[in-house]
Amino acid sequence: MISFCLITNRRCQTRFVRYYDETPQDPSAFELNIARECIVRKPGHALFVQVGKYKVVYRVYASLYFIFGYERDENEFAILELIQNCVETMDAYFEKVTELDIVCNIEKVHMIIEEIVGKGYCLETNQARILEGITAL
């Protein structure tokens, strides 16, 4: 299961974070550490890293890093697809999502991610159904 979901920008500022397992003692230090490992990697390198006890899959979109971390064995490619799915859904909802959108509408982002990745497992992948839950608000 996915342990945490983290969105940061190139300057290691956390824009969105959600823990599905134990919250670490010092979340900001933890997030900084993870983000740093991902940011220093060059473009051609594999998108999978091991940081401490977590295996991390990340993907870069413009200036944002979408980072998913897990402990046990998971299919890395499937998680890459999941990240892609999240981003596409947010795109559909926000009409071309940008970092500013995430910052100003953080609660909506939480809701969307919650619909897609509920409690660490992939819950729903169909965009229409995801967004229907949000727009009911």
Added chain:
Amino acid sequence: MLGYPAHFGQMECLKLVASPKFADKRLGYLGIMLLIDEKTEVLTLVTNSLKNDLNHSNMYVVGLALCTLGNISSSEMARDLCSEVEKLLGSSNTYIRKKAALCALRIVRRVPELYENFLSRAKTLLNDRSHGVLITGVTLVTEMCQQYPENIEIFRKAVPLLVRHLKNLVSAGFSPEHDVTGVTDPFLQVKILRLLRILAKNDQEASDAMNDILAQVATNTESTKNVGNAILYETVLTIMDIQSEAGLRVLAVNILGKFLSNRDNNIRYVALETLNKTVGIETQAVQRHRNIILDCLRDGDISIRRRALELSFALINESNVRVLTRELLAFLEVADTEFKQSMTTKISLAAERFAPNGRWHIDTMLRMLKLAGNYVREEVLANFIRLIAQTSQLHQYTVQKLYAGLKQDISQEGFVLAGVWVIGEYGDVLVSGGDFEDENKTIEVSDSAVVGLLESILMGPYANQLTREYVLTALMKLSSRLNDSEVHQSIKQILHQHSTSMEVEIQQRAVEYTQLFSFDNIRPAVLERMPVPEGRPIIESSENGLNGPASGQGQQKSGPSDQDLLLDLMGVGTASSGGDQQPEESLGSTSASPEPKSTTTQQPAQSMDLLADIFGGGSGSSSSPAPPASSSPSISNNNALMDLLGGDVQQQPQQASTPPPSNASSDPLASLGFSMGGMSSPSSAQRSISPALSSGSPAMAAASTPPPSSAPGYQAYAKNGFAINLVPSKDRNNAAIINIQVLFNNSTEGDISSLQFQAAVPRSQKLQMAPASSSTVQSGSTEKQLMRINNPQQTAVKLRLRISYVLPSGQKVDDVAEYGPFPENAF
């Protein structure tokens, strides 16, 4: 909350949750999920609102509550609300069912005992049509099976259902609502594949049911896009884990091969990871990709380098050990510090196991010490020194090399320690060798030069206390090895300097050694050569954890691991060198075909012989499964075994080593008054092939020499007029194979019938038996049976025989005998 403290919001959130408006509730629950975790007491206040909302009419509200419950429930909350969730699992609304499934999952993880409530519901979930519910249902079942393996039995019946789902997904046409770049709902496919893997792990029937669909998925999925790769990856993992047929495995390995040669680093990483997990099963296939893996060692990406490193170690076997070690040493030079320690340990293990000859072994260890001496563990160093002590013919070579190396560079602690010790021990050999060439430079050697070197190490900036202790001892040893009086003077002076050192140990040594100089008559005796130490196993730290769990069939990987080490350093190689399956003692009645390993050259390595000797004592203490205990040899049987030993006495190879310590237990029988001491007690005979053969040699040699056997070969058993002789010979084509002709000789008046002959060999060897010429031995005649033993590691050949036959009197005899080792000139 993004790093800022937000406790003030908790009560407000609770108030929001209580409000009837959906928007408020939404925000309230969201806030709760973010601000409150399991450990705060405020959580209990939420329980009541959750309960009400779980029964709300608006499905979104229910969804909300389920979500919150799933995310942060504590065990008490879980127990309280479990029944509600169960009810909702059966609700007609897909949205609710979906969320309820994940909520149930969370509850099961928190409070494992509650899973029984969800069993029946979970089964119905698998039948659902909506993909969302299917995904969560499959996840729920997967998790339950992983936590409670008993459930696997229950859910196995669902395998055909799952296969059907998968088939629909794969063969369905374009479905707009689930499509991701051309593949229908890859997430669901991956989840189903994973569940299938767990369900069919040890079950042949279920695996058969899946063979078709796996093949179909593997061939039809496009691998150009990431989605396709995801599915292929999961498929390969599944194929490797279940008991699939050979063709399917070949397919899987081919896919991995394609992955490996892809230029995209992601894919290569995944391929390396999977190969790591499966290298124990499909070693041959993985060997083919060795070159690519070695290339990956030099990749710029550290993730890839790590994986490639682990894989390389797992791939080492006798045939490629030279090449691979060379590559690994080259990598050691540029490796990051985090790798160095584990690399040195593993390289030394691999060298120990697969060294083609002593000189190569020493060379490799030397090179390794030079490169990374600072990171070697103590045991590795100790083993290296032991190795040097054992290969006496290479003493001069070794000490010269170490001397030359030290002249160049004294910064690597491990290297310095080893070098100093060796120069101390064998300083005379070094000096008597005179000047020598090393890498086209002549190195001058003289007494004073050697002492000068040691002095410079002592005074140098790299010496820590341990090094200084070693140097002082070495200097002292040199004082008796070298006879130059000037040298003695300088040694005395150095010692004098340190007799006022602040470090207690150094001071003590210096003072004591200085005193020793005045006792010239006993000084040489005190400083004699050290006796050759025995073997001790290196326990590798749990670095192997990263290699992934062994597959369900419990097959061993062919790399060094703790278990292997313990068995191995006792001279018994593991069965998995080069991809064999379950370690077994091959009983003669099975016809296991030996894979001719004709690539190994003769291994005169005396270290192996020494260890093989300890093998006898070792297998008793190691954790190997006990060889099949025959009909328990009672005390009376000892006579028969004594006879055997009597017959074996003069064939004992004279071992100069110390007897294996674990067989101090050989004495109980000696106390019974038998003249032949050193016989292992019956219980230990059950445990191990009689090791006492070697330890009791002096006592036994004194015993009466038995009459030489009239038949050719070596007598292994003689009782009741029935004798078994073994005639060994080396195979012409393959040096590692020994053919043994077994001759059954009947010297009684009547016929001996129902002859059954079984044999077992030590772990590192494999046995193949041809059928006997007849199971009845006529009176006075001889029957034959051919055995072939494959002995790639050239360990001592010992046989444990189990014989059963019916005497002419009608009495059935069941016996166990042991024979071995064959003496050096046997073949």
